[in-house]
Amino acid sequence: MRFNCKITLKTNRGNNELKIPCDYRKYISSLIKEAFKISGDNNFYTNNFERNKIKPYTFSTFFYIKEIKDNYFILKDNFFYFNFSSSDYEYLIRIYNGLLQLKNKFKIFDSDLYVEDFNLRLKPNYTFNDNAKFKTLSPILIRAPENGDYYFVPEDIIFDGKFKYAKKVNKETFLKAIKLNIESILKMGVRSKLLDDEILKKDFEIKSYNLKLSPALHSSNRSNFKLTFPALKGVIEISAIPEIIKFLYDSGIGARRSEGFGMLEVER
Numbered sequence: 001m002r003f004n005c006k007i008t009l010k011t012n013r014g015n016n017e018l019k020i021p022c023d024y025r026k027y028i029s030s031l032i033k034e035a036f037k038i039s040g041d042n043n044f045y046t047n048n049f050e051r052n053k054i055k056p057y058t059f060s061t062f063f064y065i066k067e068i069k070d071n072y073f074i075l076k077d078n079f080f081y082f083n084f085s086s087s088d089y090e091y092l093i094r095i096y097n098g099l100l101q102l103k104n105k106f107k108i109f110d111s112d113l114y115v116e117d118f119n120l121r122l123k124p125n126y127t128f129n130d131n132a133k134f135k136t137l138s139p140i141l142i143r144a145p146e147n148g149d150y151y152f153v154p155e156d157i158i159f160d161g162k163f164k165y166a167k168k169v170n171k172e173t174f175l176k177a178i179k180l181n182i183e184s185i186l187k188m189g190v191r192s193k194l195l196d197d198e199i200l201k202k203d204f205e206i207k208s209y210n211l212k213l214s215p216a217l218h219s220s221n222r223s224n225f226k227l228t229f230p231a232l233k234g235v236i237e238i239s240a241i242p243e244i245i246k247f248l249y250d251s252g253i254g255a256r257r258s259e260g261f262g263m264l265e266v267e268r
Contacts, residue, residue: 001092001250002085005099006119009078009108020063020073020080020109023219023226025260027109028061028082032258034106035098036091044094054188057086058252060138060263071217083137085263087194087250096120126249126266128242131207134264139214139231140254141261142177151255152177153230159213166230175206178236178253185251186244195247204240211236216261229256235267 009018021027037045048055062081066074086092099118144150150167153159154174159166169177182204189195211234219226236253238245252262 001087001089001122001125002083003092003096003120003122005082005084005121006079007082008119009080018075018078020075022068022071022073022217024061024073024109025216026219028059029259031099031102031106031108032059032084032095035095035102037098038101039094039098041094044090055091055258056088056188056192056194056251057084057091058138058257058263059084059260061260083263085250085252087189087247088192096122126246128245128249130241130245131237131239132245132249133235133237133267134249135235135267136211136233137263137265138252138261139216139233140211140236140252141216141229141231141256142174142181143255145177145180148255151230153213153232154209154211157211157213157232159230163215163230164227178206179204181254182238182244182248185248185253189247189251195243199241199243202241202244204238204244207237207239209236210234218259229261231261236264 011018033045033049036048039045047053060083062083063073064076064080066076068074084092084095099120103118142152144152144167150165152169152174153163153166155168155170183200186195186199190197190200211232214231214233216229216231217226218229238248240248249264249266251257252264254262256262
C-alpha cells in the first residue's frame with residue numbers, strides 16, 4: 001500500500017531560489033515523525049520512535065534539480081514528490097491524515113522553507129504473480145551480516161574505495177546477504193501479524209540484478225555525524241509466491257528502509 005504526494009514549498013527569503021540539503025532524508029524523516037505524532041495516538045508514536053524498532057515502511061523522493069552546489073540541490077521548481085509505502089495499513093492512514101494537518105505549519109529543510117501544500121494520491125495495488133522485476137525508487141543498502149556497520153557492494157561494480165563503510169564481495173556473498181535481509185523482513189511481518197508464520201517456510205530466489213553505485217550523503221538529527229553510504233540503484237528480479245513479492249513491494253528491501261532507502265517499483 002502506498003501513496004504519492006506532491007509537496008509544494010514556500011520561502012520567506014528575498015530571492016526565490018530553493019535549496020535542499022543533499023542529506024535531505026533526515027528532514028523527510030522528521031516530517032514523517034511529525035505526521036505520526038499529530039495523528040492522535042501517543043502510544044503509537046512512543047512505540048515506534050522512542051524505541052529501537054524496525055518499522056514496516058519506506059519512502060522515496062524526486063526533486064527537479066537545476067544544479068548541485070556546496071552540498072545543496074538547487075531546485076528548478078518549488079515542489080518535489082514524496083512516495084510513501086507500508087505493509088501495514090495503520091501506518092499509511094496515520095501518516096496520510098497527519099500530513100493533511102501539517103499544511104502551512106511545518107518548517108522543512110531550513111528555517112525559511114515551509115510546506116505550503118500536499119497533493120496526496122493513493123496508488124492502486126498491483127496483482128502480483130510468482131515473479132517480479134523491480135526498479136529502485138530509492139537506493140538500497142545491503143548490510144554485511146557479520147558486521148552491521150558495513151554494507152556490501154558487488155565486486156563487478158566499479159568504485160573508488162573511498163567509502164568508509166563499504167565492503168566489496170563476490171556475487172554469491174552479495175546474493176546471500178540479500179536473502180538474509182529478505183528473511184528478516186518476512187520475520188518482521190510475522191511478528192507484527194501482517195504475515196502468517198507459514199510464509200517463512202516458502203522458498204524465494206533472487207533471479208538477477210543489474211545495479212550500480214548511487215552514493216547517498218546521510219546524517220542524523222540526533223548527532224553531528226555525516227557520511228556517504230555505498231547505496232545501489234537499478235533493477236532486481238525476485239521469484240517467490242505473490243504474498244512475499246507484494247510484502248517486499250510494500251515494505252522495501254535492504255537496510256535503513258524507514259530512513260529513505262530500499263523503496264521498489266514494478267519495472268514496466
